[in-house]
Amino acid sequence: MKCPARTVLDMCGCCPECGNVEGQICDLDHSNRFYGKCGENLECRLEVHNNKFGEIPEPQCICKYQESICGSDGMTFENICQFNEICSRKQNNLTLKHKGPCEAAPVIxxxxxxxxxxTGNDIIFGCEVSAYPMPHLEWKKKGNNIFLPGDDVHISVQRRGGPQKNGVTGWLQIQGIRKSDEGIYICHTKNKHGMTYASAKLNVVDHGSPSTLPFITSSKITSYSTDYENYYEPKQEEREEFESGDSEN
Incomplete structure (x- = not known):
């Protein structure tokens, strides 16, 4: 019998049974009468502050320890409970490599x-990246090797951590767009383990033109570093920096 959250004693306290996994409903009084007990490293909690839309909150199994775990497969797990659950379901011999996230190149x-x-309206591009060590995120425009915003006052860049663990979210905002702003914008990210890219195209229609359209975003996902050489050729010293593993934060 495979138990993703290991075993616990049943209501009689004599026989083992599978414990409830993270996120599963549980008996808050530990009676094991209706929903069951939480498994190893889990506890039953009533998370009232997460209640939405007036719903009656239900007790759920929550992992006691929220530190990230690095598995032998190079994957980072949110906590030990998630790691144990995946281990029980995988056929290969997955083991714990170390506590804390796995070090890896950025993933967009x-x-x-x-x-x-x-023209005259504002536009915002967003880009979410995750990696450990924390990746550095910057923006470029195709045909220009200078990282944005440069000295252009109508372009601004913002960054913050999250929303995922070891993640960074970046925004590129262009206020009062002009026809000259049309082109391909590139989200460029790196840490000491590598770098990757993603791009998006901005189409600007002259204000007042019969073909003027409202703001539109497509679901197209552009390719990463394989196509980036068409947009930006890194300088020799930058290539050497990436290869040596040095990275500014």
């Missing part, structure tokens, strides 16, 4: 999307 989880708007 949410790339910028193509957009169209008319």
């Amino acid at each position: 989880s949410l790339p910028p999307r193509d957009a169209q708007n008319s």
